[in-house]
Amino acid sequence: MTASSAAGGDSAAGSRSRIVDGPASRAAALWRKRRVLLLLVRRDLKVRYSDSILGYLWSILDPLLMGMIYWFVFTAIFRRSVGEDPYILFMMAGMLPFHWFHNAVNGAATAIKGERLVRSTALPREIWVLRLVFSKGMEYLFSLPVLAAFAIGYLHGVSWQIVLMIPAILIQTVLVTGLALLISALGALARDVDRVIRILMRFMFYATPIIYGLNDVVRNRHIPQFLRDIYAVNPMTGIIALYRSGFFPLEFHWHVVISSVIGSIVALAVGWWVFIRLEGTVLKEI
Numbered sequence: 514m515t516a517s518s519a520a521g522g523d524s525a526a527g528s529r530s531r532i533v534d535g536p537a538s539r540a541a542a543l544w545r546k547r548r549v550l551l552l553l554v555r556r557d558l559k560v561r562y563s564d565s566i567l568g569y570l571w572s573i574l575d576p577l578l579m580g581m582i583y584w585f586v587f588t589a590i591f592r593r594s595v596g597e598d599p600y601i602l603f604m605m606a607g608m609l610p611f612h613w614f615h616n617a618v619n620g621a622a623t624a625i626k627g628e629r630l631v632r633s634t635a636l637p638r639e640i641w642v643l644r645l646v647f648s649k650g651m652e653y654l655f656s657l658p659v660l661a662a663f664a665i666g667y668l669h670g671v672s673w674q675i676v677l678m679i680p681a682i683l684i685q686t687v688l689v690t691g692l693a694l695l696i697s698a699l700g701a702l703a704r705d706v707d708r709v710i711r712i713l714m715r716f717m718f719y720a721t722p723i724i725y726g727l728n729d730v731v732r733n734r735h736i737p738q739f740l741r742d743i744y745a746v747n748p749m750t751g752i753i754a755l756y757r758s759g760f761f762p763l764e765f766h767w768h769v770v771i772s773s774v775i776g777s778i779v780a781l782a783v784g785w786w787v788f789i790r791l792e793g794t795v796l797k798e799i
Contacts, residue, residue, distance in 0.1 A: 536785065542637045549636060553644040558651060573656040576612040580605045583724050595725035597761050599667040605660060606757045607723040610681070613653040614689055614749060615714050617646050621693035622700030622707035626799050638792060639785075642693045650686060664760065675759025684777050685752050691780030694788040701795040721749045726757075727764050745769045748776035 543550070561571075584601045587593040596603045624645045625631050631641055664671060700706040722730065730736060730744055744750060751766075751773025758765035 536789075539637060539639065539789070543639055543643070546636055546640060550640050550643055550647070553640065554647045554651065557644060557648040561648075573609070573652075573659055576605070576608045576656070577659060580608045587724065595729045597726060597764075599663070599669055602660070602663040602667060602669055602760060603726070603757065604724060605663060606760055607721070607753045609656045609660065610653055610685060610753065610756050611718065611721060611723055611749065612656075613649050614685065615718070616652075617649040617689045618692050618696060619707070619710055619714060620645050620649070621696040622710055624693065624697040624700070625795060626701040631799060632796055638796075639694065639788065642697045642788075643690065646686065646689050646693050650682070650689075653682075660760075669760060671759055672762050673759075674762050674765060677755045677758050677765070681752050681755035684748075684755070684774055687781050688748050688752070688773075688777035691777065691782070691784035693784070695780075695784035698788045698791040698795055701799055702791065717747075717749065720744070720747055722753050722764075726761070727754050727766060727769065731766060731769075745772050746776065748773040748780065752777075 580601065583604060587595075588600060593600065621642065624642050625638065628641050630636075631638055663669075696706060696710060700710075727750060730741060733741075745768065751770040754764050754766060754769055755773075
């Protein structure tokens with residue numbers, strides 16, 4: 514059974530299917546179609562790497578090269594005063610999950626309008642967004658051996674807080690899903706959404722502790738308190754802190770993590786609500 518056949522099996526009913534407004538009903542429908550979602554994710558990954566010589570290594574090549582560039586700039590050219598040592602491990606622990614965030618949010622603008630089967634199947638429309646979120650999340654999981662290699666290579670110890678990567682992945686999934694639902698609906702109705710998102714992603718890269726650390730902001734008395742409070746509102750700030758805490762325990766701050774949890778839940782609630790409200794309009798446009 515392929516993803517295409519599973520998706521297309523209900524094509525006749527799909528075009529006449531009633532839009533279900535209740536979150537509970539939609540969540541139940543998604544759960545019933547979980548195997549189809551898995552097939553779609555596997556299809557995406559196979560298509561992306563089937564004709565590639567390097568295979569899944571392409572998923573980590575971009576963040577790895579960018580990390581190496583920043584590592585060279587901040588260690589060989591400039592006198593670095595941010596982050597912790599080993600700096601390449603510190604930076605990659607933030608760069609890799611942000612790459613998942615960046616790719617999923619960027620791709621969300623065309624997740625629905627670029628998919629021909631959205632109107633012709635009875636599948637919950639959220640599946641086409643979740644497919645993107647999970648496939649990019651799988652690419653992040655594929656990149657974890659890179660972190661392990663850097664930790665082993667630098668003989669850097671790992672604390673018990675490494676288990677916090679599990680809630681970090683869950684929280685980031687909630688956040689990315691909410692943003693992707695919101696952006697996918699808006700992107701299907703307005704052409705400029707993808708351009709705006711690309712600009713915002715550049716801003717988010719520097720507004721998130723990737724090339725520097727959370728402590729560089731929290732403990733910097735030269736930064737006004739209200740700016741530090743605004744900085745903590747960025748949900749990715751606490752998520753990156755969770756990812757790094759297994760290698761750099763001092764990066765963990767409870768108040769920032771709690772802010773990220775709340776922000777991610779709000780993002781999911783708002784994104785899903787907008788997606789449901791605009792679904793009928795989106796189906797008429799695509």
